[in-house]
Amino acid sequence: MSGILDTVNQRTQLVGQNRLELLTFRLMRKQRYGINVFKVKExxxxxxxxxxxxLHPLVKGVAHIRGKTLSVIDMSLATGGLPIQDPENRFIIISEFNRSTQAFLVGSVERIVNMHWESILPPPGGTGKSTYLTAVTEIEGELVEILDVEKILNEISPVNEEVSEEILAQKAVFEEGGTAPNVVLVADDSSVARRQVKRAVETIGYEVLLAHDGRDALIKLQEMAKEGCIYDKLALVISDIEMPEMDGYTLTTEIKKDASLKNLHVVLHSSLSGVFNEAMVKRVGADAFIPKFDPDELSAAVINAVKGQEK
Incomplete structure (x- = not known):
């Protein structure tokens, strides 16, 4: 196990282009799960x-680790399974999501697997809205499920989704005489994240076009461009970074190298705030990065992006 811990500490600082490294683990069942190493602190x-x-029913207890008090979430119970027994003989994955640090109690931790996002696929059809799956992949002939951690965390501690009156007032002043298009494309594989962003963007008066991953977003953009100048139809793109098939970095790269799309304003919006590499954002040509999820910060970024296009 010490080898895995050392490797996690080293690799959380890596940023790859359309690739990821999964730390695989199991809960109380035989099913194998994965979490992006970029989100793992320890x-x-x-x-x-x-x-x-x-304490919330899904929280097993609190732990004092390196001077911090962390809630320890029973990942099995949180995803509809049996509670994890004998926690003292189990492991915790300390992760950073959405500007906060959490500990997830799991049954066992296995190893790190280097993957390409093309190998990470959306959940199969028919899984339903209640599923905690955000993606699936196959490793050594075995199905590996990637969980929608944002959904789990939102059920335990819902975030504020309301846009402040101050931001709404800024929008009201700006929109007088505005000529920029009124549509924002939002790409995110998490149903919770899509809903949160959609609500914030619609609150400030913009229409939202949803995409479930980077490839879906790129196809939608290319189809719009074929029908005429995309800058007359779309105000900007807001994209998650971690997504099946095509991540946000690669989506941004594809947008910026396409002559019909390259001037689109792209905002990367990700829960990877703790290990995020700002140099990567500049390298792929994204116009801004915003850590998830602050409705005022996101809404202000949309307003400012559209202001820039009005000049």
Missing amino acids: VLQCPKLTLMPN
């Missing part, structure tokens, strides 16, 4: 947990 044997009053 893997530890589960320390002693402290029970506190009024």
